[in-house]
Amino acid sequence: MAALTREETEALIQEVLEVYPEKAKKDRAKHLMINDKELESSKKCITSNRKSLPGVMTMRGCAYAGSKGVVWGPIKDVISISHGPIGCGQYSRAGRRNYYVGTTGIDSFCEMNFTSDFQEKDIVFGGDKKLAKLINEIEGLFPLNKGISIQSECPVGLIGDDIEAVAKKAAKELNKPVVPVRCEGFRGVSQSLGHHIANDSVRDWIISNRDGQAFEKTPYDVAILGDYNVGGDAWASRVLLEEMGLRVVAQWSGDGTLAEMENTPFVKLNLLHCYRSMNYISRHMEEKYGIPWLEYNFFGPTKIKESLRKIASYFDDSIKEGAERVIAKYTPMMEAVIAKYKPRLQGKKVMLYVGGLRPRHVVGAYEDLGMEVVGAGYEFAHNDDYDRTIKEMGDATLIYDDVTGYEFEEFVKAMKPDLIGSGIKEKYVFHKMGVPFRQLHSWDYSGPYHGCDGFAVFAKDMDLTLNNPCWNMMQPPWQEKPAKSLLKDPLLKAA
Amino acid sequence: MANIMIRKNEKGYSFYMPKRDIEDSIVSMEFDTPEKWGGEIKLGNGGAYYIEPQTAPARLPYSVRARRIDGVE
Ligand code: SF4
Numbered sequence: 254m255a256a257l258t259r260e261e262t263e264a265l266i267q268e269v270l271e272v273y274p275e276k277a278k279k280d281r282a283k284h285l286m287i288n289d290k291e292l293e294s295s296k297k298c299i300t301s302n303r304k305s306l307p308g309v310m311t312m313r314g315c316a317y318a319g320s321k322g323v324v325w326g327p328i329k330d331v332i333s334i335s336h337g338p339i340g341c342g343q344y345s346r347a348g349r350r351n352y353y354v355g356t357t358g359i360d361s362f363c364e365m366n367f368t369s370d371f372q373e374k375d376i377v378f379g380g381d382k383k384l385a386k387l388i389n390e391i392e393g394l395f396p397l398n399k400g401i402s403i404q405s406e407c408p409v410g411l412i413g414d415d416i417e418a419v420a421k422k423a424a425k426e427l428n429k430p431v432v433p434v435r436c437e438g439f440r441g442v443s444q445s446l447g448h449h450i451a452n453d454s455v456r457d458w459i460i461s462n463r464d465g466q467a468f469e470k471t472p473y474d475v476a477i478l479g480d481y482n483v484g485g486d487a488w489a490s491r492v493l494l495e496e497m498g499l500r501v502v503a504q505w506s507g508d509g510t511l512a513e514m515e516n517t518p519f520v521k522l523n524l525l526h527c528y529r530s531m532n533y534i535s536r537h538m539e540e541k542y543g544i545p546w547l548e549y550n551f552f553g554p555t556k557i558k559e560s561l562r563k564i565a566s567y568f569d570d571s572i573k574e575g576a577e578r579v580i581a582k583y584t585p586m587m588e589a590v591i592a593k594y595k596p597r598l599q600g601k602k603v604m605l606y607v608g609g610l611r612p613r614h615v616v617g618a619y620e621d622l623g624m625e626v627v628g629a630g631y632e633f634a635h636n637d638d639y640d641r642t643i644k645e646m647g648d649a650t651l652i653y654d655d656v657t658g659y660e661f662e663e664f665v666k667a668m669k670p671d672l673i674g675s676g677i678k679e680k681y682v683f684h685k686m687g688v689p690f691r692q693l694h695s696w697d698y699s700g701p702y703h704g705c706d707g708f709a710v711f712a713k714d715m716d717l718t719l720n721n722p723c724w725n726m727m728q729p730p731w732q733e734k735p736a737k738s739l740l741k742d743p744l745l746k747a748a
Numbered sequence: 749m750a751n752i753m754i755r756k757n758e759k760g761y762s763f764y765m766p767k768r769d770i771e772d773s774i775v776s777m778e779f780d781t782p783e784k785w786g787g788e789i790k791l792g793n794g795g796a797y798y799i800e801p802q803t804a805p806a807r808l809p810y811s812v813r814a815r816r817i818d819g820v821e
Contacts, residue, residue, distance in 0.1 A: 294772070296793045302769065449769065536753060536764065540809045637771040 257627075257668060259649040262287045266651075269663045277306055284654040288646045295639035301654045302635045304442045310658030312606070312678055313632050315438030317341055319447020321404040323530055324455070325434065327351035327481050327506040328514070329361040330399040332391055335368040336384060336416065337406025341438070342368045350695045352485050353508040360397045367391065376408055381419050388423045388431065399511040400430040402454070410437035430511065432458040443633035443655075444608075445529065452533035455514065460534070461541075462515045473499045473568060474520040478535055478546070479527030479610070482507020484700015489707040490526070490551045496582075497561065497575030499568070505531060518542045522567050524549055526703075529609035529638055551703040552711070553618025554587040583705040591621060594712040597720055599623035601671035604664070606630045606656055606679065607693045613642040615674070615693070618702075622712055627668055630656050632676075662686070672719050687727040689718045750816065752797065755809035763791055764809075780804075788817065 257265065266285050270278045283300040292298065305311035314322070317335075322345050325333045335342025347364040355361025369380055369387050388401060401423070403416050416433040424431040434454045436447045475494060480487040487507040494501055502520050503513035517523070523535050523546040535546035547567065549560035558580050565576035601624045605612045612629040619626055629646055630653035631638060642652065651664065658679075665673065665688060673683050674693035683690045691697050691714060699714050701707040753764040754774070761774035772795070778787025779801050786799035796817040805812075 294792055296772075445769075449766075533766065536755070536766075536809065539755065540753065540811060543807060635769050635771075637769075640771075 257649070257651075259287055262649060262651055265664070265667050268667075269660055272659075277308070280306055281309075281657070281660070284656075285660075286652045288643055288648060288650045288652050290643060290646075290648050292643050293640075295636050295643055299636070299639050299652060299654055301631070301639060302442060302445065302633070303655075305655055306657070311632075311655055312658070312676060313442070313655065314444040314447075315407075316436045316440040316444060316447035316450060317404060317406050317438040318345060319444030319449075319530070319633075320434050320436035320451035320454075321345070321447075322349060323444065323481065324448055324451035324506060325402050325404060327353070327363055328509050328511060329353040329355050329363050330397070330510045331402055332362045332365075332367055332395060332398045332400075333402045333404050334384075334387065334391075335366065335406060336380070336403050337369065337371050337408050339368050339370045341406045342366045342404075348695065349481065350483055350698070350700070351507045352482050352488075358395070362395065362398065371406075371408055376412055379412060379414055380409065381414050381416070384414075384416060384419050385423060388419070388427070392427055398429075400432065400459075401427075402432040402434055404434050405437045407438045410435065410439065430458055430462065445633040445635065448530040448609075449533055452531060452537075455534055456537050459511070459514055460518060460538070464518065468516060468519045470519055471500050472521060473572065474502045475499050475522045475524050475564075476503040476505065476513075476517045476520045477501060478505045478523050478525045479529075479531035480504065480507055480703070481527075483694075484696045484698075484702070486701040486703040486707060489701040489704030492706075493551070493557070493561065493579055493583075493704050494524070494564070497565065497579045498572050499564075499575075505534075518544070520544060522547060522564070524564060526551065526614075527610045528641070529634065550614045550617065551707070552615045553621040553708055554584070554591070554705070555621050556614070556617040557583075557587075557705065557708070587705055587708060590709045590712050594716050595623045597716050598712075600625070601719060602627045602668070603672045603674060604628040604668065604670040605673075605693065606632070606653070606661060606675040608632050608676075609634070609638075611674075611693055613638070613645045615702075616645045618708060618711055619715075621708075622715065624672075624715070626650065627670060628653065628664060630654055658682070672715065687724060689721065689724055691715065691718050749813050751811055752799075752814045753809050753811045754805075761789075763789070763797075786812075789814075 270282055286298040321333055343366050346366040351363055353361055353363055357364050369383050420431040420433040432454050436450045440446050487504050491501050503517045523544050525535050525546050525548050528548050538544045550556040561576040565573045603619055603624055603626045612631050616626045628651040673688055673690045676694045677692050680690050680692050696702055702711040755762050763772045763774050773792040774789050775792055776790045779785055782804045784801050785804035786801045788798050790796050797814040798817050799812055799814045
């Protein structure tokens, strides 16, 4: 059951769009849809991956964010230089909480900010010399780096620097991969093109580095793609795969290394968690190396079970048995989690607005807890993402693409969800409106949420947020009705 | 002319255009025999492309140049 009926949702969309000028209204109407599970393709109902409307508040990022922040940044032994002015790198530094094992500044570098710190003179005279010098400095100060990537920020593209030439020369001198990435922020309409550019640069500069070399293979080699180890996600996923008997050769790119990426062409199967940001390289490896790829979902017990079986179906009986063993082992634990939290969360409504995979992937986890997702949307999805989303979401639920700040607020006011999951930019707006909120990009400083261990954390976090007594005290004392007394709160009484 | 990638999934052939990130199903392909493969392909979204008829690729996915005949991007 959706929060509203199809007609009500339709009316809501019309009402919200009413304030826009005619042209804007027409444009935005194409980005909003009411879900119909029967649909085969989203194409006719929703438009996506288009330039945001000028004048509205969009929540998208830039191509640099997609490349440096998402794909390249988490590779721990590669130093990613934010090439250009200092701000782009500094304000996005370590914000995604891609955990890793290693000693920062010695053999791992994710949390540090390397930048060429462009000044006026670099814009006027070009920054190539500075870049070459910077690469040498890096090599001197951090000799244990395994490679360097150059992430261009906007000005580099504007002034037309030849970072490829610098990279080639440096790579020869250092005898390590130095990868120029043309991910200037102005490319494309959102961070999505940045993922694509980053994937292409991995394809061109990394993936074939070890072709023809010896590699100790097993029939059970897999790679985890599109898991950025936010709050330890990839670790929670990896244990499940290893327990069922698979060998995880590489993690892309959370807690991953350059060597792991170079070894990926040797695996049997690529496991793809975030389709949006890594389908490109998966497709490439499928064509070039004949490695099939499989989308899976490790959020919540139902989807985990489904995915484990699907993964096992690519292997022999020992892995299939392994999958059943893992499921049997973790089922009691997951049932205990559900038994504890479902009664506290049952029937609550959730609205989501996140990035690449979460609006559809977490639906199952919420449903496992008896909750219902009544609205979902993506910042930078494409139509193939919506095709996949239609199947996960309930009928007559609201789906919004690149939703504007105004629209999102109005939808929330009308649909009155019990919980919102979105990003940091939206968080405090909704807090002030008195709606429980979880930041679902970096798990609100919590995590992991993937895998069985992650589900326990997920359920607890949702409960802590939703049933927090603070939501009953939102009314300031000078307003008429006195705020509900803490002592009357059933949760606290029970404690 | 654009590069496209043809792959096979449970439902049959699928179409992917890296340049524009368009993924769709292929509802029909004019020639689909080992000796002659390609021709006009129709997509789930109503679009149509033309691949120069050729011998069927030994392995899928397969990247090939295609010309847009009609329709939705
Ligand atoms: S849009 Fe350009 S200037 Fe802004 S953060 Fe992205 S790369 Fe930097």
